[in-house]
Amino acid sequence: MPIQVENLPAPFVQKMQDQLKDAFPDFIKSLQEQPPVSIRLNPEKHFHVEGTTFVPWTTHGRYLPERPVFTLDPAFHGGAYYVQEASSMFLEQAIKQCVDVSQPLYVLDLCAAPGGKSTHLASLIHAESLLVSNEVIRSRASILSENIQKWGSNNVVVTNNDPEDFKRLPGFFDVMVIDAPCSGEGLFRKDADAMHEWSEDNVILCSKRQRRIVSDVWSSLKENGILIYSTCTYNPEENEENLQWLKQERDVEFLKLKIDNVWGAVEVEQDGIKGYHFYPHKVKGEGFFISVIRKKESEETLRVKNARSNFQSPSKKILEQLQRWVVDAGNIAFIQREDLVQFFPSTLSQAIDILAKNLRLVSAGTFAATVKHDKLIPEHAMALSVRLNREHFSVLDLNVDDALRYLRKETLSITPDQMGFTLMLYQNIPIGWGNVLPNRINNLYPAEWRIRMS
Template sequence: MSLPPNILRAFSNAPGFDEEAFCRVHDTGEQVSSVRINPAKFSDPAALSFELDRRIPWTAYGYYLASRPLYTFEPLLHAGAFYVQEASSMFLEQALQQTADLSRPLRVLDLSAAPGGKSTHIQSLLHPESILVSNEVIKSRAAILEENMIKWGGSNVVVTNNDPRDFSGLQGYFDVIVVDAPCSGSGMFRRDPDSVAGWSHDLVALCSQRQQRILADIWPALKEDGVLIYSTCSYSVEEDEELADWVLETFEVSSLPLLTDSNWNIVQSFSEKHQAAGYRFYPDKLMGEGFYLTAFKKKSAGSGPPRKGGRGKWEQVSRQVRDGLKHWMKETDFSLISLHENILALPPLMAEELALLQSLYIRNAGVTIGKWAGKDLVPDHAFALSQLTATGIPVLQLERAEALNYLRKEEIKTGTGQMGWHMVQYMGHTLGWIKVLQNRSNNYYPKEWRILKQV
């Protein structure tokens, strides 16, 4: 892929930019594949059907791959055992560990979270009593975000579909806000060569203005001494270092420098006006795509803590339902509430937090257990992929070919005489539910998630 001269000239002022090496790596067409393991579900990466090459050095859970598999046909992906994510963006782990106290409960917002790479990563790093709000402004992308967060299986996540300005009413609510900002996308040129034709100086200027507006909208929601982590997949100084200068000029903040290993070959930059510390990733210097990250600490208190929430728009489940769920769920101290006919399991204190978040459009919160019908539960897919299912629930173990048929929502021949609900598993990892009847079985894998392709 040959990059146009006007693009190369536009990047010439970017710290660490080496035009010759940059062009050479883009000309090769080389692709880097990487995945991140879900530590709550998966402890043996060697069990994967594809070969792992080596660890990504700035994260505990990321691996480079020797070659790119057909991820769609990996049942463990659908079970939430791993996530396919670009390696450079996993540097978020360093930013969180070095700027926030992850040993205590935190309120964290991932503002532009779809499709879910950073949110699943954040969830793996947080204290279990933390609350992660994963937001996406675009409705169709919010659906993808919700799907991936359900597969990941964390119970302390709230998925929202809101504009950044909708969070301004949550004065001083969040300890950490992560803004992976919409950008001109030049850092993905190697992965998406077609995006080169859509790049322009006007697009960079438009994105810079949008980034400023997003940060201004979200700023009131960050608490005093809270941390803002800002990132892009752009090489343009206008969206990176100049944006960092704008933050320092507009808000009462301090730049938060991070420690990096010189062997990682990350380029540390400093903004021209105020010397804000930033971190640049170039594909000619390391195994990863273009990426920029900077972090800030908020100095001013703003308008004070968030207002108290009213009563939630939900009800506590009845004693009959709670007793009926005992053979379905592990013994936990989770709150059980009924919302829109669904039973939700919420970690301690989340119901109180949801009351504060009622001004937002919430797509999903906690774990949806299912619907109570008559005297029994119709279990939800999210419940199967959570960590809350009881050990006594019948399990149907499938081989790879059968597991793929299940994920296509085809009928599965069970060969079991036990009737009723079963969890379907592959290599010990749950894929969903099946209900065994007298002469057939019903596949309850979500229709909208099913695999449509054949191997």
Template sequence: MTKNIQFPYNFIESLQQAPGFNAPAFIETHAQDTAPTSVRINQLKAVSFPNMQPVPWCRNAFYLESRPSFTFDPRFHAGCYYVQEASSMFIDQIIQHIYNSDNGPYRVLDLCAAPGGKSTLLSSALSDDDLLVANEIIKTRVPILTDNLNRWGRSNVIVTNNDPKAFGKLKGFFDIAVVDAPCSGSGMFRKDPQAMEEWSEANVQLCQQRQERILADIYPAVAEDGYIIYSTCSYSYEENEAVLDWLCNEFDVESVQIPIDARWGIVETQSAQHKAWGYRFYPDKVNGEGLFAACLRKRESTGNVHVRKNKDQPKPNYKEIDQLKPYVNNAESLYFFKLNDDWLAIGKQHRESLETLQQYLYLKKSGVRLGKLAGKELIPDHELAQSLLLNKNAFLQTELSYEQAIAYLRKDNFELNANAKGWSLMNFEEHTLGWAKLLPNRMNNYYPKEIRIMSQAPGRQATDEAEASLV
């Protein structure tokens, strides 16, 4: 089916000199093609789909032959996979090239992280000894980022809500900084035609200025010999290669060439002045949407953050910590700490980093929130249910049918034949969705209302319209 696409005024003309741009093929692709559907599998909660085809530049990533309703797939809510546009997964190809576990552990920043595609990708790529800091500038977008990282299940994650300039105080703290900068959005025109309404040449210039400011703000936070991964979903030269030249002019950085396969259809480019390497994705050449990505290595030191020990830290309550240990795996490797009435846990190797970040940033998630202790009973938090720290054997487990799982995720009433009493994990195909409290004559559903499914399930073959209602 051919669509009548009306590109913004002067948009096509503005790209005539962009490397690899083919106007007739580009226009035809937007008029005729629909965007492919792709997912990344969480290897620690692995599932599969029928007839999956691999995304060649990303591990554990696949194209699907059709788009199901992910909202009404309990496995999505269990964190078994993430729905992500294929081109944006190229970050994994860059990470594979620059990441060397022998040089770790790494501290990695995802600066503009919501809704969580890159953060969950980075989480999969990093080891338990590495630390991921996922930051979102816009406060209202932090909950979806936190929810997606909770589903993914790793404990070596901290979520922050700060302006980029706040990171300038963390001098030399990060080994890798991923900056998927706000941009004019032309790479999403096929997937989201409404984005065309916001595009203009003036907006491209404003975006370029903002991108440069963001990079300047976070530059001091990158360690010497650390890496900056820069990406946009824009085709405009001003937001891509021109920004690389600006970086090379302003700072002591060198461009990193990333190995690619010519069969992938990615256009390898170099900036005009400094010949910095960049990688362009066009939907008429690759099976994905528009993207630009580049990697640079920092060759200078801009100082190191001063780590101040928190002398006011209260003495640990070892009695309560001993009560918590049976509920988690590898308890002796964890640092347990309290925030108000809640107990949280993170790997002991991340304690110093956590305390440093607490001094400079506004933290929204730190490791895994375990829950509250009420006497000898743990009132477990939803984060624990979906965390890989969870010791499932310490709790009751209730396996749900598909219909029961959807009712649970909607917080609807449903029949459940359960003889046991107490806190139970609610599972679908052995993947945990959340908690319920089983009582003699009823069940109390503790699935968080903020993330419940809001729309009515039309059946297992749900329509895409229902998906839009996912909170």
């Protein structure tokens, strides 16, 4: 929402004036404009949206001409795209230019909820990479897990830990993203609360917290590993000064990114640090800052041994059924915890075993099914999984009205010919399961995800 300049906190205005000098009036003008609307398409779900333009620093980012009601688009609930502001999609350049994504890697997204960077990372890294998507606040970790399930990746482990818990995993990660909690200056146009909560004291508080987070998690990054540090703020306390602090405390190298001038990102290079500012008067996006840092210090490394994991496997009978539910079943490990079966790439079993012993796991890979008396009830995440073998299931194509009825968990008045668990599709995107009985369809959409908007 465009903002009233007179509502901006006076010390913020003064700081921005000092920082931007001649460009300050353009910056203020941009805050009074409508924020651009952008989405990032899920490359695994092959969904097409008409009338969009490219976010230039991405492959799958698109600007929309206007803001639709995303809640009323069934494809959104099927994980066909993620709604994300465009500047933060610049993470893609940091990964593509500084990380060899042709190799499987261990990647940590430390401050991950609601999942913008994690879903993006999942689309950028090798399919057998491990992405640990962590969120310290429990309720936000559930939202994160929901968004990861919608995206459909099976190589993501969602954890709910404090950054210092990662000290238990020395030298574990090749890449670490710290999209730090910040004073939110860059989001004023989209989030009026951020503007009302802003204060100089809070900037200092955020800056100190950010240093603590980096310190706490530092030992879990490998020697030569890459740290991507980002905030959605403009001020030096949370950006350049934190990087200066890191340079003084640790042996690090700041990496330079190639940027096209037309993108409008502003490179800062001062006293050996490097970073990239995104200002709304220069880019089609919100305020953002990003820096890519290589760790040059040696680090004790936790070895992931090639031994059997301690996970319990489902029974042979269950396993045989499940293997028909997924494509490329040979490369997948199914594990059973109580009556719930999950799966992930088999090459990650050992690493996930280590995570399970050291961290609080919310989910590991994809929830496939609940086992009840040797029968399988498919989990919602299975419908949204990019590994789902659609050929194995009957499907029901829903029009937009029926799809919305389904997502509201209402009764569907359609009567398909085939009985049993049926995949609900909207524009060829799976959105969940129904159990077709002789006289009705049992709507299996998760009650807690049901849409309430009419």
